[in-house]
Amino acid sequence: MHLDLSNNRLSGEIPADLGKLSMMSRALLSRNQLTGPIPSSVANIYRLADLDLSMNKISGPIPAQLGKMPVLSTLKLDSNQISGTIPASLLGDSGLNILNLSRNSLEGYIPDVFGPKTYFAALDLSYNNLKGSVPKSISSARYIGHMDLSHNHLCGRIPDSAAFDHLDASSFIANDCLCGWPLQTTC
Template sequence: MKFTGVHVAVAVLIAAATSTVVTSCPPSDRAALLSFKSTLTEPYLGIFNTWTGSDCCTNWYGVSCDPTDSRVNDIILRGESEDKIFTQTGRSGYMTGSLSPSLCQLDRLTSLIVADWKGISGGIPACTTALPHLRILDLIGNQLTGKLPSDIGKLEKLTVLNVADNKLSGEIPASIVNLKSLMHLDLSNNKISGGIPADLGKLSMMSRALLNRNQLTGAIPASISEIYRLADLDLSTNMISGTIPEQIGSMPVLSTLNLDSNRISGEIPASLLRNSGLNLLNLSRNLLEGHLPDVFTPMTYFSVLDLSNNRLKGAIPKSLSAAKYIGHLDLSNNRLCGKIPVGFPFDHLEASSFSNNDCLCGLPLMQVC
């Protein structure tokens, strides 16, 4: 085939068109970022002083873009960081103001992290749930108020939801169970009330669920036991009542279970103490009663086993001496009675681990049997 001058010219134009690389962010993304900045005040570090020029993808602190089309992908602003902008000033960050809904114009966002600024208030923009690519929403350590967006379940790609250490209220949205990709859920240290969604077990990818230090009521949903990957569950310091579902003791990778400082009643499921993977178990400051299950084995390994401040009765199980390891054991402030077994782990525990029971005797207590 013979190439004419026209063919060559067309080929050059096609090559130029296909090799074009966007080198600056779209004006709409830049405008959205500047609107976001306008509702915030950061007086000490000067991080927003870097938000100048026409290209928000270059040297704008905390902003990163997709290299193929220069759309803003990530906003990562942490008030506690090892970044030199923090180390040079020798202080953590402080920021006031609110989160502008203009963030929602950044429809290619995958990460929105505005964390540990201590003074950011107002609510979470409701339109945040319309960001189709959002994978990480981390707003920990601010002064946010209001409720979690009711339709938060629309964020189908969300893997991390962290709004801990704020002043959020209201109930956990029922739609949260639609976050099928969620792996890390942290709602701790807020004022969230109401019950835990009964079908929370639908969050099959979740490995950490931290709901502690809120005002949650109602019972622990048995469906939680269906979350195969769940390793850490913290429901402590709430107003949760009812009994501990027996099925939770059979969870295969559960290693940390904190249920302390609630109103949980009934007996301790034997499956919990028999679970060889459970490493930290804190059931203290509840209304648990009945006998301690005598189910400990050479596979038992607890770094922490705290059953204090309940209504447990009867003797300390002798099988506890067979445990592979018990680091910290606290059985104080119960209604236990009888002789404390000898040998490990009892030979390295202090009297405070057994104090204020009905009639325990033997070392390390001073009561002679």
């Protein structure tokens, strides 16, 4: 039920048939030297609540099916070589509580799919190549405990939102032209 192979020197690709481990609830494979794409078969693991593939050399896009998993609450893919866009299925009302996609090569826009059921204890999209504005729908999120959108190419006014009015400027610094509170720049 729990697979913890973190902090080893595992190399090679994640097996494509990992999704056959249907009873697994935690897959912790961080801090290895895994390469290749995230197998879409992972989305077949019905009970999977925690998936941590951080600090590897994983590449390719994020399978959109991950955002449709029924009990997945923690997804950590930070510090890899993941490219492509952020699947909208990860941000709306997916049920994810912790999402860390920082320190990758993600590009494109942050999907504008946040809603009144959106609840993140932590949302980290920092150190990518994201562009455009902070989505207006983020202001309708129920709660975002920690959010980091820093070190991207975002531009425009930061939406006003009680969901993240406790955040400081560090959540938004090092972007091309973001303005508004909590940054010290006016729009």
